[in-house]
Amino acid sequence: MPAVQETVDRVRAIDVDQYKYGFETTIEMEKSERGISEDVIRFISAKKDEPAWMLEWRLDAYRRWQTMKEPNWARVSYDRIDYDQLYYYAAPKRNAAASLDEIDPEILKTYEKLGIPLREVELLEGIAPQNRVAVDAVFDSVSVATTFKAELAKAGVIFMPISEALREHPELVRKYLGSVVPVTDNFFATLNSAVFSDGSFVYIPPGVRCPMELSTYFRINERDTGQFERTLIIADKGSYVSYLEGCTAPKRDDNQLHAAVVELVALDDAEIKYSTVQNWYPGDNEGRGGIYNFVTKRGDCRGANSKISWTQVETGSAITWKYPSCILRGDNSRGEFYSIAVSNGMQQVDSGTKMIHLGKNTTSRIISKGISAGRSQNTYRGLVSAHKKAKGARNFTNCDSLLIGDQCGAHTVPYIESKNASAVFEHEATTSKISEDQMFYCQSRGLTEEEATALIVNGFVRDVLQQLPMEFAVEAQKLISISLEGSVG
């Protein structure tokens, strides 16, 4: 109840400008030359002082990428992206090295403005240890700060920018990088493999329960720059980690590309919980500007009894093309996907999940809530498949769509493939609309139009919000209200 009231209050307090993270930071940047070439890739690799095998890996990806075609099966439309006009690397000149004191104060200010303090002193104030969150802050192409590294190291947890991990733990990175999302997986993943700049690396040793939430905060700042982050999380046998990801970008009239790859590996009895609150700039009401969010996220339940759970709240981006998936390889492994995708204005969302059942008695659960408003299009696209050996595989899927207004669209495209007769797959789907009668009913009880919408939408997304860590749930609820502001009436 208080959460609903809070949403209502927040909605009321919002100023006219809905996207409040749209500011730009003026800062001296070092960039690669425009466009993509082997030289640019060599430049990126050299900047990061990478081992030779990594450069070869990138070049190999680049050569393959040149033979590939951009996919066009998603229900989204956009002008052709000119890959030769993008910058593939942009980093603040004064980069974080040894300590926070060396970071450009403008960057610290940027993160403060975003509500993400990077100084541990500030982070620690009044927060009980179990509620602490370690943050890796990625600014355009590089990680500028990672907090609580030392404390995590005590528990044996490795949490650092992937570029640093390539230098300090090359054997671990080499073993797992590309093992879930192969270099050749798809056009955008291959591009990412060639030019990825930074992202987080996490390794949880056997039997360790990560002592705090880990998070990465992605910020795109520089104009005409693509962000290609790469995240790799490995949960060794019997370990547990909860990881959160947040994203924002400045308001601009042109589109920017974000093509990330996230790979998760869960070994025997391990569990990874991955939550995203995606709030990239969505463009204006006429569809000008905004981020193209073309992301490949996949988790591999490699060990027996392992579990991977994706929770996402997607409110931003002009276009979202994203299918966080689980490969259920280990026997008795479990995959979960909880999603709230909100689209307003001219946003286009094509998102969903794949649950690939390979092992015996594997289970998966998909709960997807799509909310479309304005003139947006919102598609759920999902695949549930059981291979021959996936005896006793079970899936439950529930896809609900809520329409606000009469100019938006909701689409559900579920694919189901079963090669094993013992597999049991259930699929439920509903589409509803906030009716004028419902609005009138709520208003006649004293709720304003905004309060009534917030109440109905919160009711609609409740079962997914419950999956998010507490602080994130509040944040997400706020975000949903903001995204839908002005969608009624």
Added chain:
Amino acid sequence: MLEINNLVVQIEDKRILNGLSLTVNDGEVAAIMGPNGSGKSTLSYVIAGKEDYEVLDGEIRLDGENILEMEPDARAAAGIFLAFQYPLEIPGVGTMTFLKAALNAQRKSRGEDELTTPDFIRRVNAAADTLEINKDMLKRALNVGFSGGEKKRMEILQMALLQPRFCVLDETDSGLDIDALRIVSEGVNALRAKNRSFLVITHYQRLLNHIVPDTVHVMAQGRVVKSGGKELALELEASGYAEYRTNEAA
């Protein structure tokens, strides 16, 4: 006191109310009866402020203030309450959540403090007991999967909680069995007070045996065509609406 003067209303170019005038004094229970299509439900919606209706002329005053320019939520805060003939379902929104949000929204707009949770729960429980509402029902999404009778009782529970000045009951008796009719009527009677008035819309005299009105008005062709005391309802029960239908045809 609610005063309606010369109200003319149309929907999609169809005239529904034709210069309707009616006054309901503080503490008064007024019943409105009339044949199908006489404009009874339209009147209830126009009082509550539903958008689809176009008011061409006339005024509705609550304690002297014209409410026609007010949004439905502002009217609710001013003390208007409509018990719906067909209450709406709000999936995913818990009944308690809804009740608290509504109550606090009204209090806020009147500049009053929000109710504390214990105080709120006490009030809901008291109202639920009077209306013989199962506490499990309060845990479910509002009106979702409720029977017709449960929905009507929930309307009266909301009325009891929101403590309005002027209550409109739109065919609250439709779809109720005898026991539910008695419970709902007792709930309404318990709310009768000097500073609260009621407009009870019904087709049938039987509701008025339970909620005994002070005045009875007959509506036909979008106007009040006859007014009297409670005995008028009995006359109608005996003679039917034939007389008024003739008027309609003419």
